[in-house]
Amino acid sequence: MVLRWCELTGKDFEKLKPQIAILPVGTVERHGDHLPLGTDNIVPEWLAERVAERLENAVVLPPVKYGVSITLAKFPGTISIPPEAFMNYVKHIMLEVVRNGIKYLVVINGHGGNTRELQVISKEVAAETEASVLLIDWWRDVAQDKRFKIFQYPGHAGEDETSAIMAIRPELVKMEHAEDHVMPYPRLKIYSRVLEDKLFPRAVNGKATLASAEKGKEFLNAVIADIIKAVEEFTKLVA
Numbered sequence: 001m002v003l004r005w006c007e008l009t010g011k012d013f014e015k016l017k018p019q020i021a022i023l024p025v026g027t028v029e030r031h032g033d034h035l036p037l038g039t040d041n042i043v044p045e046w047l048a049e050r051v052a053e054r055l056e057n058a059v060v061l062p063p064v065k066y067g068v069s070i071t072l073a074k075f076p077g078t079i080s081i082p083p084e085a086f087m088n089y090v091k092h093i094m095l096e097v098v099r100n101g102i103k104y105l106v107v108i109n110g111h112g113g114n115t116r117e118l119q120v121i122s123k124e125v126a127a128e129t130e131a132s133v134l135l136i137d138w139w140r141d142v143a144q145d146k147r148f149k150i151f152q153y154p155g156h157a158g159e160d161e162t163s164a165i166m167a168i169r170p171e172l173v174k175m176e177h178a179e180d181h182v183m184p185y186p187r188l189k190i191y192s193r194v195l196e197d198k199l200f201p202r203a204v205n206g207k208a209t210l211a212s213a214e215k216g217k218e219f220l221n222a223v224i225a226d227i228i229k230a231v232e233e234f235t236k237l238v239a
């Protein structure tokens with residue numbers, strides 16, 4: 001059974017006194033021509049529920065659906081929030097969750113553009129309260145052996161992300177519009193519109209055409225198992 005914060009009555013909440021809260025965070029962003037604009041919400045929200053149903057005393061928070069999508073803001077369908085507004089809003093959600101007695105906050109992030117902002121506010125919340133925060137970028141912080149075994153060309157709207165949506169919401173994927181574009185991300189920290197246009201000419205980087213629901217299921221199962229292990233390790237480390 002999944003415990004969802006907004007489905008509990010106040011009385012249930014008081015009785016339950018949950019220790020662990022899981023916050024899915026995503027964005028609304030173009031993912032090529034074949035994936036839904038809410039791809040970065042669909043995956044972390046689904047993962048949060050799969051993880052919560054297998055953990056004791058964990059409750060799923062309502063998700064943060066809007067994020068920082070500066071790089072792909074020029075593509076129709078993207079909704080990008082300025083970093084300062086995003087950080088301020090999400091930090092205050094986190095502080096309120098902690099004020100309600102949560103000791104362990106697990107953030108499952110579905111979007112690379114949010115990562116640095118989430119790192120900054122997680123550090124601040126940890127410094128300002130007694131709570132601890134575990135931040136997980138679902139596609140790159142867990143199950144990486146599996147990721148590189150299953151997928152030849154993972155990347156934005158590429159083989160891994162397309163496979164994940166095919167496994168979770170197959171009816172939303174238009175494979176007839178899937179495209180491939182492969183350009184490795186440079187090792188250097190370069191900030192440049194010229195480079196962004198090369199990396200994402202069509203809001204895809206990877207080989208979307210190689211995706212399948214089977215690959216998605218295999219990867220997501222490994223991701224769920226690894227997140228559960230990570231949460232157990234986290235709660236032990238900071239107890």
Ligand SMILES: [Zn+2]
Pocket residue numbers: 031039040110111156157161
């Ligand atoms: Zn994505």
